[in-house]
Amino acid sequence: MEQKRYALGVDFGTLSARCVLVEMHTGEIAASSSCEYPHGVMDTALPCGRPLPADWALQHPQDYIDTLAAAVPEVLRSAGASGTQICGVGIDFTSCTVLPVTAEGTPLCFLPEYASEPHAYVKLWKHHAAQKEATRLNQIAQERGEKFLENYGRKISSEWVVPKAWQILNEAPKLYEKMAYFVEAGDWIVAQLTGRLWRNACAAGYKAIWSKTDGFPSRSFFAALDPRMEDFAETKLNTPILPLGGRAGGITARMAKLTGLAQGTPVAAANLDAHVSCLGAGLTRPGQMLAIMGTSTCHLVNSSRPRPIPGVCGIVPDGLIPGLIGYEAGQSCVGDHFSWFVKNCVPAAYERRAQEEGTGIYEYLTRLAEKKVPGESGLIALDWWNGNRSVLVDGDLSGLLLGCTLGTKPEDIFRALMEATAYGTRMILESFAAAGIPVDEFYAAGGIAQKNPFMMQLYANITGREIRVVESAQLPAFSAALYGALAAGRDGGGCAGIGDAAQLACRRYAIYTPDPGAAAAYDVLYQEYVTLHNYFGRGANDVMKRLKAMRRKGACYHEYE
Numbered sequence: 001m002e003q004k005r006y007a008l009g010v011d012f013g014t015l016s017a018r019c020v021l022v023e024m025h026t027g028e029i030a031a032s033s034s035c036e037y038p039h040g041v042m043d044t045a046l047p048c049g050r051p052l053p054a055d056w057a058l059q060h061p062q063d064y065i066d067t068l069a070a071a072v073p074e075v076l077r078s079a080g081a082s083g084t085q086i087c088g089v090g091i092d093f094t095s096c097t098v099l100p101v102t103a104e105g106t107p108l109c110f111l112p113e114y115a116s117e118p119h120a121y122v123k124l125w126k127h128h129a130a131q132k133e134a135t136r137l138n139q140i141a142q143e144r145g146e147k148f149l150e151n152y153g154r155k156i157s158s159e160w161v162v163p164k165a166w167q168i169l170n171e172a173p174k175l176y177e178k179m180a181y182f183v184e185a186g187d188w189i190v191a192q193l194t195g196r197l198w199r200n201a202c203a204a205g206y207k208a209i210w211s212k213t214d215g216f217p218s219r220s221f222f223a224a225l226d227p228r229m230e231d232f233a234e235t236k237l238n239t240p241i242l243p244l245g246g247r248a249g250g251i252t253a254r255m256a257k258l259t260g261l262a263q264g265t266p267v268a269a270a271n272l273d274a275h276v277s278c279l280g281a282g283l284t285r286p287g288q289m290l291a292i293m294g295t296s297t298c299h300l301v302n303s304s305r306p307r308p309i310p311g312v313c314g315i316v317p318d319g320l321i322p323g324l325i326g327y328e329a330g331q332s333c334v335g336d337h338f339s340w341f342v343k344n345c346v347p348a349a350y351e352r353r354a355q356e357e358g359t360g361i362y363e364y365l366t367r368l369a370e371k372k373v374p375g376e377s378g379l380i381a382l383d384w385w386n387g388n389r390s391v392l393v394d395g396d397l398s399g400l401l402l403g404c405t406l407g408t409k410p411e412d413i414f415r416a417l418m419e420a421t422a423y424g425t426r427m428i429l430e431s432f433a434a435a436g437i438p439v440d441e442f443y444a445a446g447g448i449a450q451k452n453p454f455m456m457q458l459y460a461n462i463t464g465r466e467i468r469v470v471e472s473a474q475l476p477a478f479s480a481a482l483y484g485a486l487a488a489g490r491d492g493g494g495c496a497g498i499g500d501a502a503q504l505a506c507r508r509y510a511i512y513t514p515d516p517g518a519a520a521a522y523d524v525l526y527q528e529y530v531t532l533h534n535y536f537g538r539g540a541n542d543v544m545k546r547l548k549a550m551r552r553k554g555a556c557y558h559e560y561e
């Protein structure tokens with residue numbers, strides 16, 4: 001049999017897909033490629049022009065196929081590799097990124113009669129228009145004393161499966177009936193690659209209220225939401241569960257033609273774009289937290305003990321690494337703060353000066369921001385431009401920027417936003433400490449960790465911890481490739497098991513240690529953040545929710561006179 005030299009990994013992020021070929025003997029990335037989604041994030045209108053309400057975030061599933069068809073042949077070309085040299089394929093995807101499909105797996109938005117129906121498209125993980133359903137679900141679950149709440153920090157996020165499905169039922173009941181399955185986009189991509197529709201146990205555990213011991217919630221729970229949902233789990237979620245590292249099937253002839261991979265190449269169960277990275281970073285022990293910092297941030301840590309933690313997103317046995325209990329917390333908006341700021345608030349003069357200096361606008365703003373000392377801008381922000389995922393689990397909260405004067409500069413605001421995301425991470429770390437889940441080591445990866453050393457130094461100064469940035473340029477895609485090697489198995493030229501795959505992990509780090517003076521100043525500023533966090537986030541003043549309600553109604557002031 002020809003030497004299987006590589007494993008292929010594809011990381012489907014929020015804005016683009018990244019593909020890597022991993023050399024099986026060295027664990028090095030032999031080649032990489034990326035491709036932006038042609039429709040990007042659809043948060044204002046559908047391709048047909050139909051406008052979308054506030055807090056919607058959709059994607060077009062055809063984009064995922066198009067990026068596969070572009071990125072995979074490109075990575076084979078740049079490595080001079082043939083498809084027959086690939087031992088296995090692994091993919092990871094943002095989650096809970098979900099879509100309604102027919103029994104054959106066809107996205108409903110592909111059907112002409114649904115092309116202009118927003119609910120027929122992919123609901124991206126950051127879609128927050130199901131908050132009403134999530135709030136009602138949590139009330140019902142708490143009234144019923146549902147045990148599963150303990151595994152989700154006592155609140156199910158509006159970003160997860162059940163609130164999103166309930167929103168479809170409430171707003172498009174005919175489409176809900178037409179939907180055969182409500183699937184994760186990662187599982188849908190694996191079904192396109194192999195012809196088989198599974199539900200990966202990682203996403204089922206963290207996003208669909210499924211557990212290995214109890215399965216999905218009861219029929220009576222779903223009926224309590226809405227009588228029409230009584231059989232929701234038995235029908236719309238009824239695809240077989242595939243554990244982490246499992247083999248989903250082999251590349252079909254159609255996909256071999258589209259991508260250049262060899263027909264029958266083993267494909268692993270889909271994984272989540274943050275969770276997948278624990279293996280690739282070699283973080284297989286309890287107490288090692290990994291923050292995947294991109295559009296959002298996911299904070300992941302393993303423990304041998306199950307402990308309830310308010311505001312945690314999910315506590316799932318075998319969720320991150322088989323044999324351990326995987327905890328997920330997160331911030332739904334990190335890089336998105338900076339993207340919003342650059343798109344809406346930076347003067348053209350700054351863009352011009354960045355171009356003149358031959359640098360990117362993020363790098364230009366960062367260079368201006370890092371000249372200041374902690375507190376010099378007089379600003380503090382709450383990092384809730386897209387709601388709060390942990391520790392408040394409330395998509396109805398919104399951002400706050402305090403302290404602006406006529407002397408405030410764009411770089412002051414940019415720095416305040418970076419600091420706010422670090423304060424949010426410190427809040428999460430403190431919630432784990434308070435719950436008795438130790439976090440002994442802190443690692444970071446993802447686009448931001450790779451691109452912004454100053455921000456990583458801020459995180460060290462604000463959390464008071466050493467930060468180890470994993471030096472893999474594409475950690476999620478690299479890790480997904482290791483799962484592809486697991487699906488192949490040793491006999492197929494891949495890996496025999498998790499321990500074997502972890503031998504290939506990336507253990508090179510850029511280390512950031514806290515600066516004592518800055519850390520002392522940030523201890524004081526962090527207390528101001530906590531005061532604002534608790535005042536606006538825990539019910540003392542629900543002005544943020546009232547303002548969001550007005551925005552949703554498109555109301556103007558006179559209606560409230």
Ligand SMILES: Nc1ncnc2c1ncn2[C@@H]1O[C@H](COP(=O)(O)OP(=O)(O)O)[C@@H](O)[C@H]1O
Pocket residue numbers: 013014015016293294295296334335336337338339362363446447448451452455
């Ligand atoms: N130099 C930078 N400093 C801070 N944020 C950045 C920088 N460059 C890009 N970003 C942000 O990183 C995010 C993209 O993160 P990345 O991990 O590359 O993609 P994804 O979130 O799709 O996985 C965007 O929100 C963007 O605003």
Ligand SMILES: O=C(CO)[C@H](O)[C@H](O)COP(=O)(O)O
Pocket residue numbers: 013014015093094095096125206272273274293294295296297298328330332
């Ligand atoms: O919640 C998630 C994982 O559990 C999402 O996938 C993540 O928040 C979005 O990923 P990214 O910020 O890399 O685009």
